[in-house]
Amino acid sequence: MSVNITLYASLESPTTIFEKIMEQKQDRYIVEFGEETLQIFKKGLFKKKLIGQFTHRVRQQEDANQFTQGLIGYIHQEIHGDEAIKQKLLIQGEHTNVMLGCMIEEDEAEAFFPSYFQFIQQLNGFIYVPSGDIISVDGQEIANGEGQIIAEDFTVQVAKRELKSLFDVTETVENQGRRVASIAKMKARHIPYTENLSLLPDSKQVRMRSVEEIARRAAVVLILIQFVRELLDEKEETNLKTSKRIAEVFLNRYGVKLNLTAEEEAFLAQEDYTQQELINKMWLYEAVWVMLWSIHLVEELAEPTQICDVEHTLNLLMNYTNIGELLQDAEARDVTEVLNRMDENYLYHWACTEARLQGEESPADLDDGVVLERQRAFNWITQLHEEQWDDVTIHS
Structure with missing residues (x-):
């Protein structure tokens, strides 16, 4: 049997969490790299004994909205009591950028966890235990296994890079x-x-962003969407080269090539694309629809029950020969x-x-x-x- 707990943390450098653990000086324990984990050993007189491991997951940008979905849902639905503290837990959870799991053999847990808590006190976040308990990084119980908030207060600690x-x-x-x-x-x-x-x-x-900034961003995304549509229709190598060349022509024609982001430049430079990558990019037409609505190039923003008029969105850009012409018709919405x-x-x-x-x-x-x-x-x-x-x- 083992004891499993998870730290939900908000760190300035989330990818360095393993390095932070390795830097800790312990008299009783040794931590070594295993395959994608840190293995925890207890020192013995003649040999060391494996008693557990650390695993971690760092939030990636494409995973930003799903990273702590389960945790946020649990707090929303199962935690009750002081609403102010519940709100603080939600804010802390929403700004989590690393999850650190710790699994320790049950008979070693009582001796090990004081050292663990001593380490995590320098981190921002809280701990979730499978029993449903939520514990602060200094070891104080915030909510018990029945979902009842029992702490008198909880301080939100969010890394500066995560502040919203x-x-x-x-x-x-x-x-x-x-x-x-x-x-x-x-x-x-x-x-x-x-x-x-x-x-x-x-x-x-x-x-609010300026009308020109919104128009340029919308134009870039529309050109990328048209590029993706062509690849979804036909993914042959010759077509890929042709589609890239056409995208380059339109970026230059509208004068928005310099408005490409780093990720968009890297995307266009790829030699191959997965189906899911292309589908994810296609969905951005819904974001563009809102952008165009915000500058009066689309007049109606219907309830979000069905996809927008994709053809109309793509054809709209074709009505102009450059971004300057488009801006003449654009106007900031109230x-x-x-x-x-x-x-x-x-x-x-x-x-x-x-x-x-x-x-x-x-x-x-x-x-x-x-x-x-x-x-x-x-x-x-x-x-x-x-x-x-x-x-x-x-x-x-």
């Missing part, structure tokens, strides 16, 4: 009223909702209107995530993929998390 602007949002009449309206809409459509989601900035707090739709989508995203965790269909015919990509666009347009396009994260 949501921490800085001030409650105002505007954003509180907006949330009330969004919840009223959820009720009317019989969509589950939570009152624990952080408020979004109001029109005075938000920092900030309040953008935030209203963003707040609704924020609640839709939470509802879709909850349904997925329960193995259920999304409520009210919401399309989970559409909601997800719209949130990506909204977060980028409003600079919600102060992230560049390659790094946009989507939290619910």
Whole structure:
């Protein structure tokens, strides 16, 4: 039998967690690299004894929204008691970027864990035990196995690299009223909702991207989507070379080649693509639809129950010979209107995530993929998390 616990941490350098463990000086234990794990040995007089191991998983950008889904769902549904502490747990969980598992033989656990807790006190986060207990890094119980919060307080500790602007949002009449309206809409459509989601900035707090920045980003993504469509139709090598050449021509024609991100440049440079890579890129047409809507190049943002008009989106770019012509027709949509739709989508995203965790269909015919990509666009347009396009994260 073994004892298993998991640390959910928010670290400045999440990939160095194994190195941090190796640096610890222990009189009783030795830690050595195994295959993708750190093996824990107890020192003996003549030989060492294997008593457990550390495993870790670091959040990758493409996995950002699924990384702690199970944990967030558990806190939402099973943890009860002091709502302020519950909200802090949710915030801490949402900003987790590394999970460190520790498995120790049961008869060694009592002697080993004091050393373990001494080490993790220098880290940010909390520990989850399979019994359902949640424990702070200094060993204090926050919630017991029945899901009852028993701690008097809990301090959120988030790495600077993980800080989101949501921490800085001030409650105002505007954003509180907006949330009330969004919840009223959820009720009317019989969509589950939570009152624990952080408020979004109001029109005075938000920092909208410029019309030109949005237009250039939309143009780049549309050109990449057309490139991907051609590859999905035919993935022969000659077609790949031709498609790359055409994409290059259009990037230069519209004057947006310099607006390619590092990831987009690397994507275009690939010699081969998996089907899933191409499908993931295609879904970005939903993000582009929101971008174009935000600058009045698309007039309607329907409920996210079906995919947008892909052909219309792609043809729209073809109506212009360069980005300058497009910008003549672009105009910033009212900030309040953008935030209203963003707040609704924020609640839709939470509802879709909850349904997925329960193995259920999304409520009210919401399309989970559409909601997800719209949130990506909204977060980028409003600079919600102060992230560049390659790094946009989507939290619910």
